[in-house]
Amino acid sequence: MSIYVDIKKALGSFSLHVQFEAKNEIMGLLGASGCGKSMTLKCIAGIVNPDSGRIVINEHVVFDSAKKINVIPQQRRTGYLFQNYALFPHMTVAENIAVGIRRPEGEKKAFVEEKMAAFYLTGLENRYPGQISGGQQQRVALARIFASQPEIIMLDEPFSALDSHLKWQIELETMKVLEKYQGTILLVSHSRDEVYRLCERAAVIAEGHIDGISAKRDLFDAPQTLAASKLTGCKNHSRAEKIDAHTLRAIDWNCFLSSALPVPDDIKYVGIRAHYLALTTSTEKSNRMDCEVVRVIEDTFNMMLIVRPLGSTGRGSEIIWQIEKAGWQAFYSGQEKLCLRLPEDKLLLLR
């Protein structure tokens, strides 16, 4: 079970060019909204036609512009979970599930019942989609997909339509169901947490192209590009240039930093996560940044201090320092200036 995708599509000023491969795994496509993630899934499903390229699902070529192959969506057998689930509002739950079953009429009823049970939907057969909860709607949509016996499953922002207090529980339930599936699952999401919890590997998509594919741990520990770093939640970035093997200049932050890792020649940005910054004193010699406090924001469990390095101007240079709320006054007691340390081993060197 696998998928191979290499497609190009131009849409006005936006152009999509993605290439990736996935095996028996849950692969995440992580990207900001409008980056082309959903478009990629639609091209795979055949709902949208790419301009050129090749798509192979389980050794079956479904699109090849060079050979003029373009299999219609009905025959691609892709299971597509839409963001709004796309349940047919005028059909009952059982009718919705029966729609995609490719079996003789006589066997359908039993098969529907089997899927209803597998997705904890028994008893809801005659309800309409509007009469059941959001979580149940998602299970109906998944049951409908599984009933059609797809070659690949694609989930398009599956949890974004749910209230945040429901999200967690439904995510767990969905995972339980997906674990049984023997095949490739593509998960499109803009949420780094979702991708981290659900996927083994993830591709970062930025402005229509893939910005790197890696095992999720590598992606989060050592993002390679600015887009990847932003998507994995890093809040502080500065333009950077290389000085020597282990030294760089952070242009926006107006300081020199030494890095534990060798600085690549083509470094463009340096980043540091908000919670890795530490308070230090003016006697500290390396990686010290003297800054002034711009604002203090109280978050749910953290305090966020927005600081600006002395001698720098503009919004791009501002740094967010995140401290746990418990005992944060020990670190900060209202002073206007403070010294922060950027640990050498926590710097993200980005291209």
Add this chain to the structure above:
Amino acid sequence: MDLAPLFISLKTALLATAITFFFGLYAARYVMQLERYQGIIDGLFTLPLVLPPTVVGFFLLVVLGKNSIVGKFLLQFDISIVFSWEATVIASTVVAFPLMYRTSRGAFEQIDYNLISAARTLGMSEEKIFWRIVLPLSWSGIAAGTILAFARALGEFGATIMLAGNIPGKTQTMATAIYSAVQAGDRDTAYVWAGVIIVISFVIMILMNYWSNAQKKVNSAGQGK
């Protein structure tokens, strides 16, 4: 009083509505799936709505008249369209068609496109998608279009009088009867037919509102809003 105009009008409007119902739906479906020239074809289909009915009637006369290719061909079978009852049906059909076409197209386009895409990925054929998804979900719009088309066909005057004339007992509809009555100074007859048309049209509109409210309730129950 001669009731012929009432029956001719109703017969004409019913048949014209039936024909335009299928053509309108088909045209709406056809135009929606067009990838090119959608604007031009749409304009062509909508033209009878905006043109003066006399212009529509004039062109129908040109196309179907005795000297046209179609007219000559039909003459070989002893069929003459102009000034026949069939001509009233043709005139009403053409004039009512854009209303059916546009309202059903509007209804089709309001359907969440994800539903169509989902149906495709689930393996439903285009034919099945149309009958089992698109039609049921746009039913109220289609009903509205049908009723509008009927009302328009019932009141058709300009194209009818050009193509079918105003022959009492044969092609004289209520609308053309009013014209004749006024010309002849017969105010009473004109009042009667005008009253009948107003009553029928009003009842139709009330039925339509009632129906679309009922449909809204069904839909909102389905969507839980």
